[in-house]
Every structure is written in C-alpha cells, then in structure tokens.
Amino acid sequence: MAEQLPPEILARGDLLKLGAAAGLGFAALPLVQPSAPRNRVARTPVPLALAAQPGVLDLYINEGYLKMVDDTLVYHRGFGSRPTDVDDPSPSLTMDPTVITVAGDVVPSRSYPLEAPLPTRGTPAPLRADAANPGQFLIRRNYWASYFPARTIIAELGSTIRLRIQNRLGKPHTLTVFGAGADGGDLTTGPVAPDSVATLDFPCPRPGTYIFADPTNAPVERVLGLFGVLVVMDPEHQWDIAEDLATFERQWVWICHCVESRWASMEAAGQTVDPVQTPALPRYFTLNGRSGFESLGITFDDTVNLATEEETLISGYPRQLDVRQFGEGTEAGTLRGGQLVRLINPGICLHQMHFHGNHIWTVRRNNVDWPRHEGFVDNEGHVVLQQWEDVVELAQMDTKDCIIPIKRPPDAIDPVWFARTGDWVYPMHCHAEPSQTAAGGMYPGGLVAHWTLKGPIPGATP
Numbered sequence: 505m506a507e508q509l510p511p512e513i514l515a516r517g518d519l520l521k522l523g524a525a526a527g528l529g530f531a532a533l534p535l536v537q538p539s540a541p542r543n544r545v546a547r548t549p550v551p552l553a554l555a556a557q558p559g560v561l562d563l564y565i566n567e568g569y570l571k572m573v574d575d576t577l578v579y580h581r582g583f584g585s586r587p588t589d590v591d592d593p594s595p596s597l598t599m600d601p602t603v604i605t606v607a608g609d610v611v612p613s614r615s616y617p618l619e620a621p622l623p624t625r626g627t628p629a630p631l632r633a634d635a636a637n638p639g640q641f642l643i644r645r646n647y648w649a650s651y652f653p654a655r656t657i658i659a660e661l662g663s664t665i666r667l668r669i670q671n672r673l674g675k676p677h678t679l680t681v682f683g684a685g686a687d688g689g690d691l692t693t694g695p696v697a698p699d700s701v702a703t704l705d706f707p708c709p710r711p712g713t714y715i716f717a718d719p720t721n722a723p724v725e726r727v728l729g730l731f732g733v734l735v736v737m738d739p740e741h742q743w744d745i746a747e748d749l750a751t752f753e754r755q756w757v758w759i760c761h762c763v764e765s766r767w768a769s770m771e772a773a774g775q776t777v778d779p780v781q782t783p784a785l786p787r788y789f790t791l792n793g794r795s796g797f798e799s800l801g802i803t804f805d806d807t808v809n810l811a812t813e814e815e816t817l818i819s820g821y822p823r824q825l826d827v828r829q830f831g832e833g834t835e836a837g838t839l840r841g842g843q844l845v846r847l848i849n850p851g852i853c854l855h856q857m858h859f860h861g862n863h864i865w866t867v868r869r870n871n872v873d874w875p876r877h878e879g880f881v882d883n884e885g886h887v888v889l890q891q892w893e894d895v896v897e898l899a900q901m902d903t904k905d906c907i908i909p910i911k912r913p914p915d916a917i918d919p920v921w922f923a924r925t926g927d928w929v930y931p932m933h934c935h936a937e938p939s940q941t942a943a944g945g946m947y948p949g950g951l952v953a954h955w956t957l958k959g960p961i962p963g964a965t966p
C-alpha cells in the first residue's frame with residue numbers, strides 16, 4: 505500500500521480539489537488516500553443498525569472525519585446514534601441527546617424536562633419586571649426547559665439505564681461510566697470485540713454529572729472522541745441540582761475537549777499511539793464540539809448558530825440574586841437564583857474557565873457537595889469552599905456544577921445601568937492560553953463562549 509496522505513493537514517478545499525481530480529464528489533472523501541481501497545475498514549459483513557428494543561439506548565462505536573474550525577478534516581472515533589462507516593461524509597460520532605425516564609422510556613430529546621416550555625433561542629423569558637429592583641426581573645421558577653448538547657444522556661433518578669453498544673471498529677473498545685456504581689465505583693462493559701455488541705444495564709446513580717468514555721489505552725481513545733456525559737436529574741426536582749441543593753432557572757452542559765490530530769492520523773493509519781512516546785500536543789479545543797467562531801454562534805450557518813445559542817451561549821434577564829438561598833423567590837412562583845452550568849472536562853488539558861461580567865459560584869465538584877463554611881484546602885492545594893470565583897479550574901476528567909447568577913454586574917454604576925439599550929454580552933474564555941487557539945496559533949479559535957445579560961424589555965412594568 506502506498507503511503508497515505510495525513511488527512512488532518514489537508515484543508516477541505518484541497519480535498520475537494522483532489523476529489524474533483526479523481527472525478528469524485530465530496531461524499532467520496534476518504535478516497536483522497538488514492539491507494540486505499542474503498543472498503544479498507546470493511547470487515548466481514550458490516551453490521552447493520554441494531555433492531556430497536558424498548559427502553560434500550562443504542563450506541564455505535566464509529567469512526568470518521570470531522571471538520572475542525574479551520575476546515576481541516578481530522579479523524580475521530582465516537583459513540584454515535586447510528587451506524588456509519590469511515591467514508592461517510594456525515595459520520596455519527598456523537599450521540600444525539602437522549603432522555604431516559606423513570607417510566608422506562610428512551611426519548612430522543614435535546615430538551616428537559618420533556619413537557620416544559622422551550623426558551624426561545626435558549627433564553628428564558630422573565631415573569632415580569634421587579635418593582636423593587638429597577639432594571640431587573642422576577643424569574644419564573646420551575647418553568648423552562650433546558651437544551652442539551654450532543655453526547656448527553658439525561659436520566660431520571662429511579663430509572664434503569666440500559667445501553668447497548670455496537671463496536672464497528674477493528675480493535676476492542678470499552679464503555680465505562682465513571683463513578684456511577686452503587687459504591688461510587690466505575691461501571692463498564694469490559695472490552696467489546698470488533699463487530700460485537702455489549703450491553704450495560706445499571707440503576708441510575710444519584711443526581712449529578714458523570715463522564716463516560718473508552719478507557720482503552722488511556723487517554724488515547726477518549727481523546728479520539730469516545731466520550732459522553734450522563735446527567736442525572738430527580739424527576740421530583742427538575743429545577744434543582746438535587747433535592748435540597750441549588751435551584752436554577754435553566755441549566756447548561758458545557759463539555760470541554762481537545763483534539764490531538766497527530767494521534768488521530770496515527771490511529772487512522774492503523775498504528776496504536778503510545779502516549780509516552782508521542783506526548784499529546786492538542787491542536788484544537790472545543791466546547792460542546794465547537795471552537796472559536798463556531799462556539800460563539802457566528803458562522804454562516806443559522807441552524808448551527810441557533811443550536812449553539814440554545815445549548816451553549818448562556819443568557820438570561822437580570823435578576824436580584826441572593827446567594828444565601830438560591831431557591832427563595834421574592835414571591836410565589838419566582839426565583840432568586842441564577843442558572844446552572846455543568847462544566848465537564850473529558851479532555852486531557854486543564855482548563856481555567858474565566859467568566860467576565862459576573863463571578864460564578866461552584867456548588868459541587870465530581871458530585872461531591874462543597875461546604876458553605878468551614879472550607880479547607882485539599883491534598884492537591886485547592887480550596888474546597890463555595891464562594892464567588894472569577895476563574896474556575898477544571899481539571900482533566902473533572903466535573904463542576906456552578907451557578908452563574910445572571911445579575912447586574914457589581915461595577916455597573918447607576919448611570920451606566922440605566923442607560924442600557926440592549927444586551928450586554930460578556931466573554932467566557934479559558935485562561936490556559938493554548939486552548940484559545942486553533943492549529944497552533946489561530947486566535948481566538950479555541951475554547952471560547954460568551955454569556956448574555958439581556959437588555960431592557962420595552963414597556964415592561966412591574
């Protein structure tokens with residue numbers, strides 16, 4: 505076999521040119537490796553989609569190429585929602601968000617609670633103006649649905665999670681749900697052989713945020729894209745992190761990741777990466793699978809931009825917030841809380857999530873509630889205490905549940921506050937600076953977002 509072209513260094517334009525030169529359309533992308541037969545990964549008959557079973561969520565371990573923020577195509581593996589092959593121009597490498605209900609239903613849905621109203625463009629509308637706090641609003645309590653990104657399973661406490669995983673690749677793979685066992689241990693399929701199917705059934709763990717991933721040759725398979733997130737909600741407390749924990753107006757899931765394109769091309773060529781011999785040097789950094797202008801919702805694709813606003817770009821109307829009691833409203837049906845953002849890092853880079861405009865309040869890390877007093881410094885030197893933070897550290901394989909208050913910024917003096925005519929939009933960026941770039945320098949092409957403090961509503965009266 506002739507030497508393969510490293511696909512990740514080819515821009516999409518080059519691929520199109522190559523495709524055109526070979527008389528091929530975009531759909532025939534992998535044939536940019538001209539010597540590779542089209543069925544290079546097809547082993548004895550490629551398994552078809554599994555026959556659906558009620559109450560079972562099917563995941564397919566697929567491979568394929570994803571377009572990065574600079575239009576480079578990079579090889580990925582992932583837990584998909586349908587079977588696709590490596591030459592699929594639109595491979596299924598992330599599962600569609602899915603809700604598993606306490607009644608045992610598996611419902612494809614990117615919003616939860618299922619029956620709750622959907623906030624337009626992701627922004628919950630307020631109840632009405634707050635007479636006691638000019639320019640601020642009373643927030644509806646226990647009302648709005650939240651949108652969730654790809655790769656998210658939302659399971660209701662009391663349900664049984666039944667996963668069926670088909671490995672469509674040439675090497676064994678595993679699905680492990682970290683910390684979701686009854687004793688806080690991991691749950692795993694164990695190695696699933698090529699072209700085989702495994703099942704993983706387990707009682708829904710307690711409310712929280714759990715990462716699932718393939719621990720094979722860690723962290724290589726995870727970095728290649730074999731990861732996802734399980735969010736557990738108590739169906740009796742659909743707007744609380746858990747019973748008696750912080751209440752929120754709506755929630756956001758932020759999945760941080762980074763892409764190591766050299767590892768990807770080595771694995772695509774059939775090699776097995778040794779992370780010691782080839783240390784990771786991530787080249788792309790994503791938030792909910794998007795980078796730079798994509799994760800800021802300013803692409804030329806309005807559908808993608810809308811999904812980004814709904815899933816990622818935190819927004820809300822300013823409200824008076826009392827951090828001492830997130831659940832208390834100023835009157836029945838209203839809330840003095842903010843919004844919940846679940847920061848999740850299945851990647852291999854440590855992130856420093858910096859929110860401009862408002863500090864945020866971390867309530868738990870890795871599903872362990874942080875104390876509100878008598879905080880302490882843990883063995884790694886980190887302060888363990890609920891407090892206002894400007895920058896939130898997010899270590900590899902960590903999850904943190906934080907409340908963003910969506911409040912009037914403390915430095916907005918009255919003449920400024922009352923002169924508002926529109927939205928105030930604040931950046932969120934990672935202070936670990938390499939993550940702000942793409943392709944080794946394209947700035948700001950990496951792990952960025954923003955959040956919006958909505959402007960005055962004309963005519964809104966208390």
Ligand SMILES: [Cu+2]
Nearest residue numbers: 858859933935
């Ligand atoms: Cu900053």
